[in-house]
Amino acid sequence: MAHDKLVDSFLNKFFPSGYPxxxxxxxxxxxxxxxxxxxxxxxxxxxSTQSLLFAAGLRPTPAQATAVSWILKDGMQHxxxxxxxxxxxxxxxxxxxxxxxxxxxxxxxxxxxxxxxxCPQLFLEVAGLGNFAKGMAVVAARATRLPxxxxxxxxxxxxxxxxxxxxISTLFNVMGIGAGIGLxxxxxxxxxxxxxxxxxxxxxxxxxxVQEMRATPINTLNPQRTAMVVADFIKSGKVSSPAELRYRExxxxxxxxxxxxxxxxxxxxxxxxxxxxxxxxxxSTFPNEKFLLTQKSDKAYMVLEQSAxxxxxxxxxxxxxxxSEMERSGAGPRDTVLNDAYQKMExxxxxxxxxxxxxxxxxxxxxxxxxxxxxxxxxx
Numbered sequence: 001m002a003h004d005k006l007v008d009s010f011l012n013k014f015f016p017s018g019y020p021x022x023x024x025x026x027x028x029x030x031x032x033x034x035x036x037x038x039x040x041x042x043x044x045x046x047x048s049t050q051s052l053l054f055a056a057g058l059r060p061t062p063a064q065a066t067a068v069s070w071i072l073k074d075g076m077q078h079x080x081x082x083x084x085x086x087x088x089x090x091x092x093x094x095x096x097x098x099x100x101x102x103x104x105x106x107x108x109x110x111x112x113x114x115x116x117x118x119c120p121q122l123f124l125e126v127a128g129l130g131n132f133a134k135g136m137a138v139v140a141a142r143a144t145r146l147p148x149x150x151x152x153x154x155x156x157x158x159x160x161x162x163x164x165x166x167x168i169s170t171l172f173n174v175m176g177i178g179a180g181i182g183l184x185x186x187x188x189x190x191x192x193x194x195x196x197x198x199x200x201x202x203x204x205x206x207x208x209x210v211q212e213m214r215a216t217p218i219n220t221l222n223p224q225r226t227a228m229v230v231a232d233f234i235k236s237g238k239v240s241s242p243a244e245l246r247y248r249e250x251x252x253x254x255x256x257x258x259x260x261x262x263x264x265x266x267x268x269x270x271x272x273x274x275x276x277x278x279x280x281x282x283x284s285t286f287p288n289e290k291f292l293l294t295q296k297s298d299k300a301y302m303v304l305e306q307s308a309x310x311x312x313x314x315x316x317x318x319x320x321x322x323x324s325e326m327e328r329s330g331a332g333p334r335d336t337v338l339n340d341a342y343q344k345m346e347x348x349x350x351x352x353x354x355x356x357x358x359x360x361x362x363x364x365x366x367x368x369x370x371x372x373x374x375x376x377x378x379x380x
Contacts, residue, residue, distance in 0.1 A: 014168050016160045023161065025243045026215040027152045033212035034165070035172040040205040041106065042176025043183060047194050047201075048113030048130075050184050054191065080135025088143055093222045093369030094254045095144035096213040102140035103209045107202040109133035114198050117191045151218040151242070213251060217242035219360050221310040222367045223266050224254045229361070230317045231260035233352060234325065241359040257299065262320025264293075266302045266313070267372040273301040285338055291316035292374075293338070295323065306375045310363035311353055318345040318352065 015031075016022050091098045112130035116123055149162050187193045218225070219242040228248065232240045250256055257263040274282070274292060282292045290305040290312040300320040304312065322341035357363060 014164055014171070016157050016164050018155065018157070022155050022157050023152045024154050024217055026217055026246065029215035030152065030212050031165070031168060033208045033215065035168055037103070037205055037208035037212060038169045038172040039176040039179070040201050040208065041103070042173040043180035044107070044110045044198065044201050044205065046177055046180030047184055047188050047198060048110040050188075051113045051115075051117055051191065051194055054117040080132040080137075081139045084136040084139040087140075089367075090369040091140060091143045092147065093367040094224075095147040095218065096216055096249065097251050097254050098140050099144040099148065099213055100206070100209055100251055102137040102144070103206055105133045105140070106137035107205060109137065110202070111198065114191070114194045147218060147220070148213075148216050151216050210251065214247055214249075217246045219362050220365060220367055221313060221361060221363060222254075222369065223264070224249060224256070224258075226310070226313050226317050226366070227258040227261035227264060229356065230262070230314065230321050231258050233318075234260055234321050239352070239355040239359045239361075242361065259324070260321065261317055262300045262322075262324040263298060264300045264302050264317055264320045266304065266316075267368045268301055268303070269372055270303055270374050274303060286319075286342060289315065293319055295320075295327075295338070300324070304366065304368065304373050306373045308366060308373065310361070310366045313366040313368075314353060314356065314363065315345060315349060318349065 011019060020028070087098075109130040109132070112126050112133070116126045116130070119126060146162075149165060150158060153161050183197060188197050221229075225242075225245060228245050229239060232238060257265065273296070274294060278294060279292065282294060286292065290308040292303045293316050294301050300323070302313075302316045302320065304316070319338070319341045322344045323337050326337045326341060353363065
């Protein structure tokens with residue numbers, strides 16, 4: 001039937017081969033909100049470009065506003081790109097939060113474009129700051145694209161996933177540009193109209209990207225996901241999968257501490273949390289480990305060795321969680337508790353890490369985001 005052929009053609013062009021069996025859970029939800037995000041973003045872009053030209057003293061047609069948009073990407077936007085490019089490690093650790101931040105930055109830059117006609121004497125400053133924010137947004141959005149796509153790849157089909165995802169983005173960008181041209185010719189032909197419609201489109205845009213990121217089941221271990229995996233194991237004896245954790249991740253405050261996982265802070269500057277004497281004591285407490293762990297008040301501070309992997313981080317987090325649990329039950333002095341917690345971790349870790357891997361987590365790497373690690377000589 002013609003309908004079936006049309007559906008098959010659409011799926012072949014915009015979804016990976018073998019869909020839905022070739023992707024991980026949540027891909028359709030991610031794609032729907034990605035389409036909404038690009039559609040609303042493209043509309044905002046057309047309206048903001050027209051606003052900038054109004055502020056510069058021009059009265060362009062919608063088509064002219066679209067055509068000159070390429071010129072407005074230069075200048076201060078490049079400075080924003082250079083500054084944001086130094087934050088790549090943090091984006092690896094928290095790609096979902098940074099992807100949302102990128103769209104918030106983009107909408108901030110767009111808002112400045114919208115208000116530029118109200119202060120034409122400050123056109124260069126307002127437009128420059130707007131493009132600076134957009135430049136940072138472009139780098140953050142592009143840098144986080146690969147880990148997000150990778151989370152859905154199931155059968156070595158990352159290139160296919162990437163190509164089809166970009167096809168959907170292009171399709172809805174074009175549709176959004178068309179809708180934006182329509183708006184800029186009618187209800188948004190004045191600055192007042194843009195100031196009414198713009199915030200509504202921005203709210204849809206940000207809501208879309210938040211839902212898009214919540215649907216993304218990233219399987220690499222960072223501080224938040226490691227703490228959540230350990231906390232679930234401590235409470236229930238079970239390991240949650242990336243798909244089960246995705247809607248529980250805190251995308252606004254990803255560095256929050258989780259008490260059930262030992263309230264661990266990782267990656268703090270070495271000299272701030274450990275003295276030379278304490279280092280030697282901890283190395284004897286945790287022999288041949290690639291982490292050092294100390295407790296201060298109600299927090300545990302963990303410092304990782306340069307070559308530490310996700311498994312090493314899991315070992316340290318388990319020790320902290322067991323130690324916290326023992327302290328709450330009044331098991332004894334802190335030094336004894338750490339030793340007992342370490343022994344308990346050693347007894348359960350083979351089973352635990354096997355379950356972690358079988359649930360789909362990648363343990364070969366730990367993404368702490370700031371590279372505050374140590375390198376020390378191993379004892380003889």
